[in-house]
Amino acid sequence: MIDSRVRASVLASALLCLPTSLYAAPDAAAYTRSIGLREQWQYLTREVAWPAHWTPDGTRFSYRKTVEGGFAFEQVDARTLAKSPAFDPAKMAQGLTVALGYPVDPLRLPFPAFDYSEDGKTIRFQIGEAAWHCGLDGQGCAVEPDQHRPRGFGVVRDLSVPADNRPALSPDGQWQALVEDNQLVLRRPGGKESIHLSRDGSEGDFYDPETLVWSPDSRHIMIYRVRPGYARHVLRVEAAPAGQLQPALRSQLYPKPGDTVDQEQPVLFDVAARREIVIDTALFPNPYALPQPRWRKDGRSVAFDYARRGFQQARVIAVDAETGTPHAAVTENAATFVYADRRYAHDVGGLGDEIIWASERDGWNHLYLIDGRTGRVKTRITHGDWVVRDVVKVDDAKRQIWFAASGMNPGEDPYFRHFYRIDFDGRHLTALTPARADHDIAFSPDMTLYVDTYSRVDLPNIAELHRATDGALVATITKGDDSRLVAAGFRPPEVFTAKGRDGRTDIWGVVVRPRDYDPRKRYPVIENIYAGPHDSFVPKGFWPFGYHSGGDKVIGMQAQADLGFIVVQIDGMGTANRSKAFQDVAWKNLADSGFPDRIAWHRAMAARDPSYDISRVGIYGASAGGQSTLNALLFHGDFYKAGVAYAGCYDNRMDKISWNEQWLGWPVDQSYAAASGVDNAWRLTGKLLMIVGEQDSNVDPASTMQVADALIKANKDFELLVVPGGEHSVGRSTGPIDYVARRQFGFFVRALTGASTPDWNR
Incomplete structure (x- = not known):
């Protein structure tokens, strides 16, 4: 027979392990407080300054x-x-x-x-x-x-809109160049007679006036001749348009992975000789899209950037103005991908003899001085197990570079941005931002001063004016005060690190607890996920209401936490701003989303904190985060029990061409299907709520409906909320009555605690 005191002790221990919602389910007032938290708290700080x-x-x-x-x-x-x-x-x-x-x-x-x-x-x-x-x-x-012709995600021109064909005046003022009837022509300023430079343009292979650039000596023109790609249009029905009863049909130019893009052929013209030189494309076959060409200062050559479709090769192509002969001034090859948005090239002195080039060839993003004639590395400017994040300024005369980097300081958050100066030869590396925080600096136009605005999640923004020569402090401009916010109940998120899937790499995240947190209780866990390979997302700066990147911000996480949860955000492998290997996990593998690292992080947190209940883990995210949310339930349903997926790009073949070909390559192959929430819908376990805006112009909303169709065919239960007229940002409104947020909050209360939610229809 069990002693009554023992029985009482066992019962008390058991009750502590029960979901907190069984004690007191949140009432309508609790939801209202959570939904209105951002509005209540957002204006309580003072002197928190944005970058200058x-x-x-x-x-x-x-x-x-x-x-x-x-x-x-x-x-x-x-x-x-x-x-x-x-x-x-x-x-x-x-x-x-x-x-x-x-x-x-x-x-x-x-x-x-x-x-x-x-x-x-x-x-x-x-x-x-x-x-x-x-x-x-x-x-x-x-x-x-904006008089420019729109382009669908930068690769297919909208031919229903006229191009900007204003005459381009030569630097010497003697000629105007423009396109007439798809041909490049010249005119004298004020004249009407056109002199043809080209005869081979046509409606299906036209000269694009928006790509026309004169050489600085007025002797040459480079322009792209364009063969149009496939003009795919996504059609959306707006069921309840404002001010009218009947629905409306919307159309959007929307190229998708695998679609034919505009084919651009650089063509050089000798203006004096009226001579056309078509440039050999052997060095730049199958370009994804060619940015605007740029002439060197002496007019002897013209250059353009090239990314081969599939993003495994990037080059700077330089073309001799007299002969039209191209050469690769610099080449970057990758077994996985060259990240197009992080490429950087600078012609030293504007002549092309030397090029400052950003490369991940040694496994970290660093700067190199390239011989622009041979393409060989002259000097490795930066090196080490850290990442160059951005180049702010190159001073050709002083042969100095000002840049942002992260991960250089031992013992510090490797995502914090710091700023530095270095010489072209890699010497005299000078740190400009010593404070242990995330920095954003703005240089004066003459580079003599800079404003350093820095913060952490637990340090309100501080703005300081510094002297650029030696970094000396001139004056403190503002110092953020969060005392009223703290008095209202705000607590900064807790920073936590744990080892990832390899047992060696640190994975960084933040933890937000309910304001009435009781360490004796057990709390369901909700992960806020965004795992796009293009960046990192866990907040590093102070502003908790939305300034810094990170999907839903800290206050949104706090609002959910206050209903009885611990809410976290994590940067797993496959995201950016660490090593090349760290990001490469995403290559042809978007279903991964860093989940092995995330789950290891969760387990480490639970081992440290008994209140962290990893038997009840939910997840939510939007866009790529929506895709990751669904994939958590499809591929890791033994760990994640419920998810709210917003506006997800659930099948990468259905999404925009640019983002998806960058990470999954070209041509479209099995890797696209492997990550597809449509093809893998039959795997669903746990509880799912999908939310989508009917008029989403970023991710084709049909992607959500195709998942719904596949789930129905697989006889799976799920919830679906389609917001009439809603855009891609559906669910990110911040008003006191936020229907979508309330639906998310209630879903997790029911799914992870078993508690009932208010009858809002009453």
């Missing part, structure tokens, strides 16, 4: 910072350090209210940064995807006109 932007003349710099009730834009005189408003926010809000057609709050202007125009009378900024300009007095607010 300099005026063109270098006399001032400006930034956005937090103030009572919102944000203010401030400018600083670089000489006197006097501060003043960057513009009149009330007038700016008034001008934008008229232009946008809805009220704009002066303390909540819809852009986080701006740049002054050259004359200082206008500012330019982004609202969503559109470029805008306004006068400093708020007058003339309008979208910047």
Whole structure:
């Protein structure tokens, strides 16, 4: 017979292991508090500054910072350090209210940064995807006109839109060049007579005026002749368009993996001789897309960047202006992929004799000085087990490079960005940002000063003005104050590292606990995932409401945690900003998503923390994170028990051409099917909620519906929420009543705790 005291002790221990939701399921008020958390907390900090932007003349710099009730834009005189408003926010809000057609709050202007125009009378900024300009007095607010012909993901021209064919004036002012009836022609300025330079253009093989560039000596022109690719259009029905009863059909130019892209043939013209030189393509076969050509300063050669389709080779091609003979000024080959968005090339002195080139050939992204005539390495400028993240400035006269890097400092988070200066010969490496934090710096146009804005998840932004020659501190500009935010209950996420699948590599993540966290209880775990190979995503800087990358931000994770969960975010292998081998895990392997590293991290966390219940792990993510969420349930259903997948690119053959061919290659092969949530839908275990915007222009929403179709055919249970009129960002709204967030929160309460959720229909 068991002693009553022992029985009571055993019962108490058992109760501690039960889901917390069995004690008290969150009521409607708890959901409302969580959903409104961002709005309640976002304006509680003071003096948290965004990265600075300099005026063109270098006399001032400006930034956005937090103030009572919102944000203010401030400018600083670089000489006197006097501060003043960057513009009149009330007038700016008034001008934008008229232009946008809805009220704009002066303390909540819809852009986080701006740049002054050259004359200082206008500012330019982004609202969503559109470029805008306004006068400093708020007058003339309008979208910047874009006269260029659109291209579907950069590879197929929209031929229904006319190209920008404004005559291109030669540097000497003697000629205008343009395209007439698909042919390249010349005119005298003010004249009407056209002189044909080409005769071989046609509607199916036309000269593109938007690629036309004059040589600096006015003797030559390079232009691309284009054979159009396949103009695939995605069609979407908008079921409930605003202001009308009947549905509307939307069409979008949307090339997909494997589609034929525009074929671009560089053609050189000798203007004086009226001679056309078609350039041999042997050194650049099957280009993915050719960026704009650029002439060297002396006019003796012209260069363009080349990425072979499939992204396993990148080159700078230089073409002799007199003969049209091309040569590979530099070549980068990879057994997996050359990451196109991280390529960097700089012609030293603008002549092409030497090229600063970024390469991962030794397993880490580093800078090399290349002989532009032979393509051979002259000097290895940087080296070590760390990553060059960005080149800020190259000073050809001083033969110095200013760059950002991460992973150089032992014992520090390897994702923190620091800034350095180094000579072309690899000597005199100088650190400019000693603070143990993530840095973002802005140099003055003359490179004499820089503003260093740095932070950590537990350190509000600090902005300092420094002297560029030696890094000396000139003045502290702002120092973020989060005391009111902390008083309201905010706690920075906990940083945690554990070994990955190989038992050696550190995997970094953050942990967010409920504000009423009790270490004696057991909490279900939810992972916020984004595992796109193009970057890393765990927040490294302070701003928890959305400034730094990372999918759903810290406050969104806190809102979910407050309903009785521990919420985490992890960067597993297959993501960027570590070694080449670390990122290469994703090559032709997008189903991996770093899950072996993530699961090892979860297990390490659970071994350290008894409250961390890895028998109940959920996962959520959007876009590529949506794909990873579904794949967690398809391929790791023994570990992940429930998932909310937003706007997922569930089958990479259905998604945009650019992102998918970068990681899965070309031609389309079995690796695409291996990662497909459609082909593998029959594997589903656990509980799934898919959410998609009906008008998603980033990921074809039919991808979601094809998964739904496959799940139905496999007799699987799941939930599906289609938001009428919703875009790719569905679920990222921040208002006090966020239907999509509420659906996610309730789904995890039911799926991971077994508790009921409020009857919202009552």
